[in-house]
Amino acid sequence: MDSETIEVGSTFPAPPSQYKYFSQDNLDLLEGLPTDIPATKEAFVEWYNKTKGEDIDVDLRTTLVKPRVDWILEDGYYSAYGELWPLKESLPSLKESGVEQLYPDDLPVYLDKKPVLHSLLRTILMTHFDITRELTAAPPPLNADPLSRVRDKIEHIRLTGINMHHIINELRPMQAKETLNYLQQQQQDKRKTKIEEIKAKHEEIRQNIATLQQASAQTIERVTKENSLNAEQTDTTIETTNKSNASNINQLLELINDL
Template sequence: MDDEQDAELRNPFPSPPSHYTNYTTHNLNLLKLLRERADLENADVNVNQHEVLADQTDVPDWPLTQLEKPRVDWILEEGHYNVYGDTWFLKETIPSLAEMGGNQLYPADINLDRRPALLSVLRSMLVTYSSLLGALLAPPPNSSTDVPPEWQRQVEWITVLAQNIMASANDLRPVQARANLEIMMKRQLEIRKEETRAIHEKCDSLEMKLGELQKTVRQSQTSIPQSESKAMDIAEPSRIPSISFSAVPAEDVLRWAEET
């Protein structure tokens, strides 16, 4: 027992229920055979499985019908289902103050305007708080009387008013979450628009710079031929005459080579 408790303390997740071990292949085959022989869909569910499965071995003592899959139509009809002892609702709803056993002073319908009732609750709380201060300054009552003191009644009424304010605030949490989500989405949209605007401005500036560069390149291309023609005119008068080696006879070349 101590080892199991130590394991529970070491394991951050709870251990699974013990009846999950019943879902063995043998038990599932027995359930299938029981369903075929007893016609569980039309017959009584409390059929004696030991009599029906008398020719089988290892028939469990607990009812095999526990291994049946949950009925989805029943879950939809009831609005909730049980899993390992926990009840889960198909549609999560926030219980109202009246459903929890409190004294609800504002209308339960969300579509109705609750502001007049909540303003009355707030005014009543301020008046009750003032009365509570007066009751605290009053002399103590006689100990022989069974009537509760005035301050106690005022505190109880303030508790009821505070519960109404907190419950109404909890009822407005989905509306507040929806409004906050809308604000966040609008802000993200504005940020995207600002980023897109900045990208367009950057693209426009780059296009202007590229246009200026193209204009500069065109001007430089038009000025290059004029400078080349001037350079050719200057270089032609000072050209060095070339020497033709074809006029030297081959015999003179051979003689010069032998002498050297």
């Protein structure tokens, strides 16, 4: 029994030991179970021993049944890992916890508790100052309690700290809401930044393409002009060469005629 208690309360408890009974054979056996068996564990164990020839220490009729959700809803809590957990999470008040409450009950909203937190913090600081001042006083008699003068102040600091902690716990829902809003805003800002980066890159690429198109057009125009100029120069050179050849031929013919 002690080992089971330790197992339930361990950091990483194993599955409940009942899982080994959830075999297909036992489920089939439960479906064909005779109705004349008395509703006691001893009667079922005896019937199981006669039928299967094996020993068993549980009544499968109560072990393999589905959880009664209506019972859980009626009780308002459920059991898990040896602890009872309420269905509706609620923060118990200081009075319900047996702790003295140092601030009024009629605080309407979360933000109105800021001044209360500041007041409690000042109380802790002033009480700590009083304790420090007591340390500078003359020591008490040897037969007196050395903490008699500061015990109440230490208890007051502890009580004030519990009250502050309780107020902070009441602010947890607002903290969760604001944290979620912050995370969503952060994601939205990141997406906006990514979109702006994509737009900037798109504009940069568009400008580069326009520059390449302009440079290509200028290159094509320049090459076309150079080709046209080269063609004209070639035609002029050919014409000049032809004229020179014709003149030489005429001179040669004249020399032949003179002979």
